[in-house]
Amino acid sequence: MRLLRPLLGIHVTPAVAQVPHRSLLYLSGSQASEFLNGVLATSVPSPSVGPFFSTFLHAQGRVLYDVFVYNKKNPKGQDGYFIEYDPRPSEAPPILPFLKRYILRSKVKIEDVSNEYDVWAAWGSERESNWETERHWNPARSGVVEPVWPPDEPWPWGTEEMELRDRRAVGMGKRMIVRKGERPAEASTHDLGNSDAYTYHRILHGVPEGTVDIPPMQAFPMESDLDVMGGCKTFAIYLFDKNLTVDFRKGCYVGQELTVRTYHTGAVRKRILPVKIEYAKATSGTPPSPPHHSDIKAVVLNSSASTNKPRPRGTGKLLSTCNDIALALLRLEHVEGAERGDLVLQVDAAGDENQQRWTLKPWWPEWWPQSLSNRTTK
Structure with a gap:
């Protein structure tokens, strides 16, 4: 049995919204593809085929930035890429000097174009789902579980410039780079939502994004679901060109050693999942939400002897929240215990004299691989 999305009273209509907390770099030059291939956790085909989702890793294998990469040739006709990332302050080194450190003699140019463009997302219509x-x-x-794209699909993320099919999860729609002050064409046919509408949409689909959900210098790619979302495809079949060349293993890149070791000999014991937030006290109006990065503890129920009951060791972390749902980094054994009814997951307000408390109910998104949602962690 797998925990599925609770009934949240949602009527989905086609929507478009600006994506919050995103900035853009533009990288181009005769060696742009080769340069990115050396620093990203995914393989980058040369010449460019299309956009994709990826990540920059620290030398110890922790995430620095989760990024979207969009293809856009420069005026000389050379490969060029927009790199979309979360610019909020964090423990990670600023991305522009970080990348410039690796340029050396590479024939590439990098510039910040955040003041020229915004990132938008559209979802919910047949137009955004007919390629699923x-x-x-x-x-x-x-x-570790990675997607394998069908052999008749030449590039899963699409081939349009400045546009990307968001294949991190089924139903996420697409992302677009739009000049500041303008709106995408979908704004005339979709409901125009605010940034919270986008956040709610991605939480419903179990998609972590940015520094709140994937804390730089702290998060491991597999625990952050980057493998499932196709952002760390070191070992999956990846189709590169029209001849359907496949690459099963990528060569050297920053953070490779620990990522490889985890894939072969490690064990993924935590995952980010969506949760429904329930306030423990009766209240009028909209109940408060716990702050992100609050500790989540497992409280074992019916403490009578049972060899199969999970141990309430360790804690989880609450991540992005929006209204009554959130993302949370949870131990898989605690998720299984909650599914069996052996424990409940709680967040207590630190230092609150009234003992404010929230209960979290996780679920596995319907699109997730059965091998994860039915997995038993020892």
Whole structure:
């Protein structure tokens, strides 16, 4: 049995919204593809084929930035890429000097274009879903699971410039780079939402994004679901060109050693999942939400002896919240215990004299691979 999305009273209509907390760099030059291939956790085809989702890793294998990369040739006709990232202050080094450190003699140019463009997302219409295909997965014994795209699909993220099919989860729609002061064409046919509408949409689909959900210098890519979302495809089948060349393993890149070790010999014991927030006290009006990065503790119920009951060791972390739902980094054994009814997941307000408390009910998004949602962690 797997925990599925609770009934949240949502009527989905086609919507478009500006994505919050995103900035853009533009990288181009005769060696742009080769340069990105050396620093990203995903393989970058040369010449460019299309946009994709990826991540920059620290040398110790922790995430620095989760990024979207959009293709856009420069005026000389050379490969160029917009790199979309979360610019909020964090423990990670600023991304522009970080990338310039690796340029050396590479024939590339990088500039900040955040003042020229915004990032938008559109979802919910047939236009944004008619390219979706049934998901297939490549699982490893460690618990790492990566998507495998069908052989008749030449590039899963699309091929349009400055536009990307968001394949992190089924139903996410697409992302677009739009000049500041303008709106995408979908604004005339979709409901215009605010940034909270987008946040609610991605939480519903179990998609972590940015520094709140994937804390730089702290988060591991697999625990942050980057493998499932196709952002760390070191070992999955990846289709590169019209000849359907496949690459099963990527060569050297920053953070490779620990990522490889986890894939082969490690064990993924935590995952980010969506949760429904329930306020423990009866209240009128809209109840408060716990602050992000609050500790989540597992409280074992019916403490009578049972060899199969989970141990309430460790804690989880609450991540992005929006209204009555959130994302949370949880131990898989605690998720399984909650599914069986052996425990409840709670957040207590630190230092609150009234003992404010929230209960969290996790669920597995319907699109997730069965090998994860039915997995038993020892």
